[in-house]
Amino acid sequence: MPVRTAGFTLSGDLVPEEVAYLREATSRLLAGERRADVTRWVNAEGHRTTAGNPWREEVLWRTLLRPRLAGLDADGQPIDGAPIVITPEEQEQLKALSPGRTDPVENREYPLGGAAVCGKCDWELIPSWAAGKPIYRCPSESQADSLDLPTAGEDAARSGPCGSISMNAVMLEDAVAELALAELLRPGAQERLESLLADVKAEVGRLKKGIKQIESRVKRLDAMLRTSMPDEAREGLLSSQKATRKEGRDARTRLRFLEHIADASLPTGDVDELIAWWKKAPTASKRALILLEIAKVRVGPGRRGRNPDPHERIDVEWR
Numbered sequence: 001m002p003v004r005t006a007g008f009t010l011s012g013d014l015v016p017e018e019v020a021y022l023r024e025a026t027s028r029l030l031a032g033e034r035r036a037d038v039t040r041w042v043n044a045e046g047h048r049t050t051a052g053n054p055w056r057e058e059v060l061w062r063t064l065l066r067p068r069l070a071g072l073d074a075d076g077q078p079i080d081g082a083p084i085v086i087t088p089e090e091q092e093q094l095k096a097l098s099p100g101r102t103d104p105v106e107n108r109e110y111p112l113g114g115a116a117v118c119g120k121c122d123w124e125l126i127p128s129w130a131a132g133k134p135i136y137r138c139p140s141e142s143q144a145d146s147l148d149l150p151t152a153g154e155d156a157a158r159s160g161p162c163g164s165i166s167m168n169a170v171m172l173e174d175a176v177a178e179l180a181l182a183e184l185l186r187p188g189a190q191e192r193l194e195s196l197l198a199d200v201k202a203e204v205g206r207l208k209k210g211i212k213q214i215e216s217r218v219k220r221l222d223a224m225l226r227t228s229m230p231d232e233a234r235e236g237l238l239s240s241q242k243a244t245r246k247e248g249r250d251a252r253t254r255l256r257f258l259e260h261i262a263d264a265s266l267p268t269g270d271v272d273e274l275i276a277w278w279k280k281a282p283t284a285s286k287r288a289l290i291l292l293e294i295a296k297v298r299v300g301p302g303r304r305g306r307n308p309d310p311h312e313r314i315d316v317e318w319r
């Protein structure tokens, strides 16, 4: 009996409920959750392999790395019009998490990844490890090139990272969490979050519509390309097909990010309940909540001293 690939029917169409959890698993992995934890989450949600078995870590990992999931053939070339579960870029990022390595950075969650920026140069701080401790730090210029990091601001794009700021991850995360929780306890904060959440949900809806339109544009272009035409016209169509595909991939990446936020279950209650929620919430939820509350957290240089107050070094930009 032919065995189908998770996410696809035997005839190659997407299976929406499988696509949803495979994407969520990818997000969690890329957000720094451990593979064992992600596998546990998938199974706890009741998802099974196409053979009907609980997922095992290596099987889930291998499945997510199948070229098919990113619409690629065995040689890594895009298959025309193939539906995709995750983007080829995401698959590359997953590969970069390299399975066998026991890099401490890979085995730790960095919930502020993407939101923490250097207070000196505005570059995004990267998850790292130094002297046996997890840190967030401003990348050196050569690293920034090889990592292909997104620049945090216009100035950063011009000048490159300074590489001079780093902060202990636990200290930074605890300080930001404290501020994020305090913000939640302010009068009106819950309502403000709910309205932010409503905006995010509205944008999710708009993006979904937009993606449908992009998909039908791709289909129309495919159909046109199957007819005969002068080379010049074909070249023009091919380049707009490429651009449309890229537009589609970008929209899907943004959609997945926003869907995380849209799914955030907001904690309610008093300080103790909120802190209890924070302690046991999965990284993706914490990230979603922090990102819903804050636009950025700037980390400034540390001051020497016996008990430096982490709050003196951070500056939160609220949404």
Ligand SMILES: [Zn+2]
Residues within 6 Å of the ligand: 118, 119, 120, 121, 122, 123, 138, 161, 162, 163, 164, 165
């Ligand atoms: Zn810097």
